[in-house]
Amino acid sequence: MNRRHRIYEGKAKILYEGPEPGTYIQFFKDDATAFNAKKHEVIDGKGVLNNRISEYIFTQLARIGIPTHFIKRVNMREQLIKAVDMVPLEVVVRNIAAGSLSKRLGIEEGTPLPQSIIEFYYKKDKLDDPMVSEEHITAFGWATPAELEDIMQLSIRINDFLTGLFVGVGIELVDFKMEFGRLWEGDVMHIVLADEISPDSSRLWDINTKEKMDKDRFRRDMGGLIEAYQEVAKRLGIMNENEQPRPNGPVLVK
Numbered sequence: 552m553n554r555r556h557r558i559y560e561g562k563a564k565i566l567y568e569g570p571e572p573g574t575y576i577q578f579f580k581d582d583a584t585a586f587n588a589k590k591h592e593v594i595d596g597k598g599v600l601n602n603r604i605s606e607y608i609f610t611q612l613a614r615i616g617i618p619t620h621f622i623k624r625v626n627m628r629e630q631l632i633k634a635v636d637m638v639p640l641e642v643v644v645r646n647i648a649a650g651s652l653s654k655r656l657g658i659e660e661g662t663p664l665p666q667s668i669i670e671f672y673y674k675k676d677k678l679d680d681p682m683v684s685e686e687h688i689t690a691f692g693w694a695t696p697a698e699l700e701d702i703m704q705l706s707i708r709i710n711d712f713l714t715g716l717f718v719g720v721g722i723e724l725v726d727f728k729m730e731f732g733r734l735w736e737g738d739v740m741h742i743v744l745a746d747e748i749s750p751d752s753s754r755l756w757d758i759n760t761k762e763k764m765d766k767d768r769f770r771r772d773m774g775g776l777i778e779a780y781q782e783v784a785k786r787l788g789i790m791n792e793n794e795q796p797r798p799n800g801p802v803l804v805k
């Protein structure tokens with residue numbers, strides 16, 4: 552039985568009411584989905600790894616002054632976060648051609664882009680999250696021009712910082728997706744980074760071998776997803792090699 556009030560359940564996470572007003576608990580599930588949940592699997596231990604990796608990334612971003620919803624990790628699968636009003640957009644930053652950009656524009660995966668590119672997708676499962684322009688966003692009121700300006704400025708800073716952070720551990724940040732929310736402090740509202748940044752929402756390639764260390768391993772049926780996420784965590788220095796990412800995994804029968 553679960554006594555907590557569930558605010559929202561997404562494909563890979565659940566939001567519960569938090570212990571204090573203005574807070575939520577963000578729970579990381581083991582579910583992996585792709586192609587708007589047409590493909591679905593439960594991958595033991597994925598939630599634990601994403602919780603830790605996203606905690607690490609949000610904490611490092613906060614240290615350089617990026618405002619985020621993150622307060623603290625409370626256990627293996629849960630984070631305490633500030634309740635924000637989500638902007639209904641997926642903001643993707645790309646550094647190297649891959650995925651839908653490669654397909655749409657016929658650019659071979661792995662081709663470095665002449666500059667980092669920001670794309671916006673309208674979060675609407677029924678429509679398969681269509682790509683939209685700044686004009687659509689402001690015309691339909693999903694974000695104001697000033698909010699969109701903040702979102703783009705933050706996205707560029709986050710991309711620059713994370714690109715360096717990952718290069719430092721031998722990983723290329725090919726592309727990644729962010730979501731933002733509105734946080735009110737008194738009468739003042741500001742845009743903050745929300746949701747998660749993890750190998751579920753990014754493309755991470757080993758710099759030397761170009762091996763994929765992200766959810767493409769699941770999307771493309773390559774196997775080895777947990778091992779890849781574990782390697783990302785290990786390189787970032789956030790999970791020691793002997794730590795067990797599968798708290799509900801096989802139990803030794805005595």
Ligand code: TMP
Binds near residue numbers: 680727752754
């Ligand atoms: P794409 O190449 O499929 O458009 O994906 C771009 C980036 O966004 C990639 O790092 C994966 C991430 N992403 C999500 O986090 N959620 C999604 O629903 C999609 C389609 C992509």
